Amino acid sequence: MIKRSLIGLTPEEIRVLAGSSISHAIVIANYLYKRRSNDVALVPDIPKKVKEELSKKSIPGIYGPVASGRSSDGTIKYLFRNESEQEFETVLLTEAKRITVCVSSQSGCRMGCPFCVTGRYGFRGNLSVRDIITQVLGLPASENVTHVVFMGMGEPMDNIENVLKACKILTAEWGLALSKRNITVSTVGITPGIKYFLEESDCNMALSLYSPFPEERYRIIPAEKKYHAHEIIQIMKSYRNSGKRRMSIAYIMISDINDSEKHLEGLKALVTGTGIRINLIPYNPIPSDDNISSSNERMQYFRHELVISGISASIRKSKGIDVSAACGLLASGLQ
Ligand code: SF4
Numbered sequence: 001m002i003k004r005s006l007i008g009l010t011p012e013e014i015r016v017l018a019g020s021s022i023s024h025a026i027v028i029a030n031y032l033y034k035r036r037s038n039d040v041a042l043v044p045d046i047p048k049k050v051k052e053e054l055s056k057k058s059i060p061g062i063y064g065p066v067a068s069g070r071s072s073d074g075t076i077k078y079l080f081r082n083e084s085e086q087e088f089e090t091v092l093l094t095e096a097k098r099i100t101v102c103v104s105s106q107s108g109c110r111m112g113c114p115f116c117v118t119g120r121y122g123f124r125g126n127l128s129v130r131d132i133i134t135q136v137l138g139l140p141a142s143e144n145v146t147h148v149v150f151m152g153m154g155e156p157m158d159n160i161e162n163v164l165k166a167c168k169i170l171t172a173e174w175g176l177a178l179s180k181r182n183i184t185v186s187t188v189g190i191t192p193g194i195k196y197f198l199e200e201s202d203c204n205m206a207l208s209l210y211s212p213f214p215e216e217r218y219r220i221i222p223a224e225k226k227y228h229a230h231e232i233i234q235i236m237k238s239y240r241n242s243g244k245r246r247m248s249i250a251y252i253m254i255s256d257i258n259d260s261e262k263h264l265e266g267l268k269a270l271v272t273g274t275g276i277r278i279n280l281i282p283y284n285p286i287p288s289d290d291n292i293s294s295s296n297e298r299m300q301y302f303r304h305e306l307v308i309s310g311i312s313a314s315i316r317k318s319k320g321i322d323v324s325a326a327c328g329l330l331a332s333g334l335q
Helices: 011-018 022-034 048-057 117-121 129-137 156-171 191-200 214-220 229-238 261-271 296-308
Strands: 067-070 076-081 087-095 098-102 106-108 123-126 147-150 183-187 204-208 247-253 277-282 313-315
Touching (some): 011 048, 022 048, 129 156, 156 183, 191 204, 191 229, 204 229, 214 229, 229 261, 247 296, 277 296
Parallel strands (some): 147 183, 183 204
Antiparallel strands (some): 076 087
16 A cells, blocks of 8 residues: 655545544644654554554655755755655745745746746656645754745746645644745746635735846746736736735846846836835846846845835845855756
8 A cells, every 4th residue: 555645634634544533633733744743653642543544554754855055155955855756956044033945846847937947957747745845844944944935946836736735734723833924935927826826825926027028028937928927917916915915026137138227117117006015136147148137236226216116125135056046046956
């Protein structure tokens, strides 16, 4: 019999598997997700019969990374390999008390964005809920994690069922109990997946924009051909949940590509009145690409101009560049 992993299951699914009551299933889920335990025999106050049934049919399922690299700025990149030999990377970012895990939702990616190493790596498969959750539970610092962002390898909306279930486990009381405000799912814009995500989850969402102009954006993000950013922004606006959910746009700034006055005006026109925040991000050049990031001065200018136009904007620092853990660089060390 192939044993199922308990990590990735809800209490209801554990109840069915173990033939237990729902209250016992909740205790088991709590133990697995909060204590990060890989031994069901240690779960207290559960009938022996339930434990025996579980050990016959399941494994706890947490597994750790197979390699890691630490950046000079403290960022750590981890390499995971699942049972199907799919490889994927995870990044741990520490900033004072805020400890963020950047998780992958797929091994590789099929969106083909030319400015991204993961896109060049190709698509190796969707990650299971277990694979996604273990990127948090399997880390040495897992108990201190405060934030999770789906900004690693893959397009989350292309693996939406597993991403939604992972968000549920990350935020449920019986799960890791992280705040929904501390979970962000990032996308290049797959409209059906976005609508489904916004219907089913209260977690934050970020859209990677690159350019406010459809024809230019299409050259950098092929998904624009089918799913248009200006329509997605209107959908995001309509799902803001009275401001409780944070909606943002990630705007990676590339010198002389998307940092002109025309781009600034285009950005303002697209975002004004939507309540969506803009995160300006320096570009991390990928191998064999001659483009460079916009200068710090240019980024400060963009931020200032957006803010005085009434748009919430900030500059995000790039971290982990020396271990290829920064935006767009994941999969650099994979074959
Ligand atoms: S930018 Fe995101 S969606 Fe595009 S290829 Fe890279 S991982 Fe995939």
